[in-house]
Amino acid sequence: MSDTAPTPALAFTSRMGNLLKLRDRLLVSRRFQEWAAACPLTRPIARRRARALFDLCAGFVYSQVLSACVRLGVFQALAQGPLSVQQVAQRVGLTVDAAERLLISATSLKLVSRRGADGYGLGELGAAVLANPGVVAMVEHHTILYRDLADPVALLRGETRATGLGAYWSYARSDQPADLQDTQVAEYTHLMAASQSMIANEILASYPLGKHRCLLDVAGGDGSFLVAAASRAPRLELCLFDLPPVAALAEQRFARQGLQQRARAVGGDLYRDALPGGADVISLVRVIHDHDDAAAQAILRSVKQALPKGGVVVLAEPMSESRGAEAISDAYFGFYLMAMGQGRLRTPATLAQMLRDAGFQRVKRWKTRMPMLVSVLTARVPG
Numbered sequence: 408m409s410d411t412a413p414t415p416a417l418a419f420t421s422r423m424g425n426l427l428k429l430r431d432r433l434l435v436s437r438r439f440q441e442w443a444a445a446c447p448l449t450r451p452i453a454r455r456r457a458r459a460l461f462d463l464c465a466g467f468v469y470s471q472v473l474s475a476c477v478r479l480g481v482f483q484a485l486a487q488g489p490l491s492v493q494q495v496a497q498r499v500g501l502t503v504d505a506a507e508r509l510l511i512s513a514t515s516l517k518l519v520s521r522r523g524a525d526g527y528g529l530g531e532l533g534a535a536v537l538a539n540p541g542v543v544a545m546v547e548h549h550t551i552l553y554r555d556l557a558d559p560v561a562l563l564r565g566e567t568r569a570t571g572l573g574a575y576w577s578y579a580r581s582d583q584p585a586d587l588q589d590t591q592v593a594e595y596t597h598l599m600a601a602s603q604s605m606i607a608n609e610i611l612a613s614y615p616l617g618k619h620r621c622l623l624d625v626a627g628g629d630g631s632f633l634v635a636a637a638s639r640a641p642r643l644e645l646c647l648f649d650l651p652p653v654a655a656l657a658e659q660r661f662a663r664q665g666l667q668q669r670a671r672a673v674g675g676d677l678y679r680d681a682l683p684g685g686a687d688v689i690s691l692v693r694v695i696h697d698h699d700d701a702a703a704q705a706i707l708r709s710v711k712q713a714l715p716k717g718g719v720v721v722l723a724e725p726m727s728e729s730r731g732a733e734a735i736s737d738a739y740f741g742f743y744l745m746a747m748g749q750g751r752l753r754t755p756a757t758l759a760q761m762l763r764d765a766g767f768q769r770v771k772r773w774k775t776r777m778p779m780l781v782s783v784l785t786a787r788v789p790g
């Protein structure tokens with residue numbers, strides 16, 4: 408083989424590239440599209456593609472139908488059994504016409520379902536929303552996100568000075584996060600707590616914490632994850648670190664749960680303060696994705712310093728390129744974090760490398776049932 412001959416792998420990539428170019432040229436050709444829609448063999452594919460494209464165009468409207476159902480309490484109204492349009496209208500304070508329009512829309516999205524000639528009951532997705540207070544909280548919270556995304560190009564170009572999500576997540580871009588007041592952290596802490604039970608169940612089912620002695624949950628919010636861990640691992644000592652007003656909320660939570668003997672909360676700033684020592688396992692739940700690369704790497708180094716030899720870090724958050732949920736991990740979280748003003752989702756491979764760069768070894772990925780919500784990596788301090 409001469410020096411300039413391409414390697415077999417390069418030749419393959421280049422052939423694939425040419426094929427994809429040809430495919431792209433065909434797909435944008437109006438004549439090809441008309442032929443594909445008419446030909447019985449390609450018609451189902453053309454239809455599926457048209458449907459997927461329309462869903463992309465209409466996605467915002469679907470979200471608004473869901474938002475209207477949640478804000479008006481449609482699912483609660485239907486929870487006791489089917490109601491007529493008139494009854495729904497009366498319960499949620501709409502005219503009969505408006506209620507009917509909403510119910511028909513929501514039926515098409517499986518949020519409600521038809522029962523008999525004039526009745527409506529919960530649909531399979533509406534029932535799932537009702538069963539998950541975290542989803543209800545997220546739907547309500549999304550009004551801020553949609554406002555921020557009204558001009559996505561301005562956001563991408565960095566022309567949007569202040570965003571609603573930037574203000575909501577008050578620590579994002581704050582120079583002195585430790586000085587934040589209770590009123591600036593209460594709302595997001597409540598939102599995180601509402602969705603934490605789904606996340607905690609996934610993490611605790613995938614990684615057994617019971618074999619450890621003391622767990623430190625870094626940036627642990629109001630302590631919901633530690634409370635869930637406490638019930639699974641009755642001998643585990645618990646410690647939480649978060650901004651001072653958030654740690655105060657966690658202290659109150661531990662007291663309410665009768666966990667004062669086992670759990671304590673320490674207030675401080677991740678960027679400036681050393682983490683409390685004494686734990687043999689440290690969890691970072693939905694934390695690293697909130698931070699840009701340099702800050703995220705510094706947090707991992709600080710976690711490593713707080714652990715003894717053989718200590719374990721559990722990194723749990725939604726990760727990029729999550730198979731089957733790419734749109735959620737890469738489009739939804741990608742734009743959400745951009746509107747928030749910092750952070751990004753990373754692939755498991757990138758996070759594994761960051762853990763190794765921070766001095767950890769033996770990085771392991773644990774299976775979770777819902778990778779779109781959370782994936783889990785662990786790594787050990789050498790020794």
Ligand SMILES: C[S@@+](CC[C@H](N)C(=O)[O-])C[C@H]1O[C@@H](n2cnc3c(N)ncnc32)[C@H](O)[C@@H]1O
Pocket residue numbers: 578584592596599600603625626627628629648649650653675676677678691692693694697
């Ligand atoms: C997305 S929330 C995750 C909370 C919790 N781990 C959970 O999954 O529900 C991020 C947490 O990081 C905390 N945080 C952000 N910046 C911090 C900092 N500089 N020092 C300490 N905690 C910080 C926030 O107060 C918040 O509780």
